[in-house]
Amino acid sequence: MSKRNQRMVGAHRVAFYLTFGRWPLVARHTCDNRDCCNPSHILDGSYADNSRDMRERDRSAKGEKHSQSKLTERDVQDIRMLAGLATPRVLADAFGVNINTIYDLKNRRSWKWLA
Numbered sequence: 001m002s003k004r005n006q007r008m009v010g011a012h013r014v015a016f017y018l019t020f021g022r023w024p025l026v027a028r029h030t031c032d033n034r035d036c037c038n039p040s041h042i043l044d045g046s047y048a049d050n051s052r053d054m055r056e057r058d059r060s061a062k063g064e065k066h067s068q069s070k071l072t073e074r075d076v077q078d079i080r081m082l083a084g085l086a087t088p089r090v091l092a093d094a095f096g097v098n099i100n101t102i103y104d105l106k107n108r109r110s111w112k113w114l115a
Contacts, residue, residue: 011037016044026050032057063111070097076111 012034016024019039028050031041045053054060064072071079079091079102086094088102095102104110 012042015039016042020044028053032059063114071095071101071111073111073114076105076114079105 010027012029013024013027015037016027016039022044024042024044026045026047026049028043028045029036029041030043031038033041036042051060061067063069063076075095079095082091083102083106088099088106091102092099101110
Protein backbone atom coordinates (compact mmCIF):
# COMPACT_ATOMS: atom_id res chain seq x y z
CA MET A 1 0.00 0.00 0.00
CA SER A 2 1.08 3.53 -0.71
CA LYS A 3 -0.50 6.97 -0.38
CA ARG A 4 -1.81 9.15 -3.21
CA ASN A 5 -3.51 12.44 -2.28
CA GLN A 6 -3.63 11.24 1.33
CA ARG A 7 -5.51 8.06 0.34
CA MET A 8 -4.19 4.52 0.47
CA VAL A 9 -3.46 3.00 -2.93
CA GLY A 10 -2.89 -0.68 -3.65
CA ALA A 11 0.56 -1.82 -4.77
CA HIS A 12 -0.89 -3.12 -8.04
CA ARG A 13 -2.11 0.41 -8.89
CA VAL A 14 1.32 1.86 -8.03
CA ALA A 15 2.96 -0.77 -10.27
CA PHE A 16 0.63 0.26 -13.11
CA TYR A 17 1.45 3.95 -12.55
CA LEU A 18 5.22 3.35 -12.48
CA THR A 19 5.03 1.32 -15.70
CA PHE A 20 2.57 3.37 -17.75
CA GLY A 21 2.89 6.85 -16.21
CA ARG A 22 -0.80 7.25 -15.39
CA TRP A 23 -3.19 6.02 -12.74
CA PRO A 24 -5.73 3.42 -13.83
CA LEU A 25 -9.40 4.14 -13.22
CA VAL A 26 -9.82 0.49 -12.25
CA ALA A 27 -6.88 -1.91 -12.17
CA ARG A 28 -8.14 -5.18 -13.67
CA HIS A 29 -6.08 -8.32 -13.05
CA THR A 30 -5.86 -10.66 -16.04
CA CYS A 31 -4.43 -13.35 -13.74
CA ASP A 32 -7.34 -13.06 -11.25
CA ASN A 33 -4.87 -12.69 -8.38
CA ARG A 34 -5.72 -9.49 -6.49
CA ASP A 35 -2.32 -9.53 -4.77
CA CYS A 36 -0.40 -9.63 -8.08
CA CYS A 37 1.72 -6.54 -8.82
CA ASN A 38 3.05 -7.63 -12.23
CA PRO A 39 2.19 -4.71 -14.55
CA SER A 40 1.81 -7.07 -17.52
CA HIS A 41 -1.10 -8.70 -15.64
CA ILE A 42 -2.89 -5.40 -14.95
CA LEU A 43 -5.19 -3.57 -17.37
CA ASP A 44 -6.81 -0.18 -17.02
CA GLY A 45 -10.56 -0.33 -17.34
CA SER A 46 -13.93 0.89 -16.16
CA TYR A 47 -16.06 -0.35 -13.30
CA ALA A 48 -18.32 -1.98 -15.91
CA ASP A 49 -15.30 -3.80 -17.41
CA ASN A 50 -14.32 -5.06 -13.97
CA SER A 51 -17.87 -6.25 -13.20
CA ARG A 52 -18.06 -8.03 -16.56
CA ASP A 53 -14.70 -9.73 -15.88
CA MET A 54 -16.01 -10.96 -12.51
CA ARG A 55 -19.17 -12.40 -14.05
CA GLU A 56 -17.38 -14.02 -17.00
CA ARG A 57 -14.82 -15.63 -14.71
CA ASP A 58 -17.43 -16.66 -12.15
CA ARG A 59 -15.67 -14.67 -9.42
CA SER A 60 -18.65 -12.80 -8.03
CA ALA A 61 -20.66 -14.00 -5.06
CA LYS A 62 -24.00 -15.40 -6.11
CA GLY A 63 -26.86 -17.20 -4.48
CA GLU A 64 -26.75 -17.59 -0.73
CA LYS A 65 -23.04 -16.65 -0.72
CA HIS A 66 -24.01 -13.11 -1.73
CA SER A 67 -24.12 -10.83 1.30
CA GLN A 68 -27.58 -9.46 0.38
CA SER A 69 -29.21 -12.86 -0.22
CA LYS A 70 -32.31 -13.59 1.83
CA LEU A 71 -32.84 -17.05 0.34
CA THR A 72 -31.02 -20.36 0.43
CA GLU A 73 -30.78 -22.80 -2.47
CA ARG A 74 -33.38 -24.93 -0.72
CA ASP A 75 -35.74 -21.92 -0.46
CA VAL A 76 -35.40 -21.28 -4.20
CA GLN A 77 -36.12 -24.93 -5.02
CA ASP A 78 -39.16 -24.86 -2.73
CA ILE A 79 -40.46 -21.63 -4.28
CA ARG A 80 -40.13 -23.05 -7.78
CA MET A 81 -41.88 -26.24 -6.72
CA LEU A 82 -44.72 -24.31 -5.04
CA ALA A 83 -45.07 -21.71 -7.83
CA GLY A 84 -48.00 -23.54 -9.43
CA LEU A 85 -49.74 -24.17 -6.10
CA ALA A 86 -49.59 -20.77 -4.39
CA THR A 87 -49.85 -17.19 -5.59
CA PRO A 88 -46.68 -15.12 -5.89
CA ARG A 89 -47.96 -12.85 -3.09
CA VAL A 90 -48.39 -15.80 -0.70
CA LEU A 91 -44.91 -17.10 -1.55
CA ALA A 92 -43.36 -13.64 -1.16
CA ASP A 93 -44.93 -13.23 2.27
CA ALA A 94 -43.98 -16.75 3.35
CA PHE A 95 -40.32 -16.33 2.36
CA GLY A 96 -39.99 -12.67 3.35
CA VAL A 97 -39.09 -11.35 -0.10
CA ASN A 98 -40.54 -8.95 -2.64
CA ILE A 99 -43.13 -10.33 -5.06
CA ASN A 100 -40.82 -9.43 -7.97
CA THR A 101 -38.24 -11.80 -6.53
CA ILE A 102 -40.80 -14.61 -6.79
CA TYR A 103 -41.53 -13.73 -10.44
CA ASP A 104 -37.80 -13.63 -11.22
CA LEU A 105 -37.25 -17.03 -9.58
CA LYS A 106 -40.26 -18.58 -11.29
CA ASN A 107 -39.15 -17.29 -14.72
CA ARG A 108 -35.47 -18.14 -14.04
CA ARG A 109 -34.25 -14.56 -14.35
CA SER A 110 -32.42 -15.08 -11.07
CA TRP A 111 -30.67 -18.13 -9.63
CA LYS A 112 -30.44 -19.40 -13.25
CA TRP A 113 -27.74 -21.96 -12.47
CA LEU A 114 -29.89 -23.75 -9.90
CA ALA A 115 -31.91 -26.65 -11.29
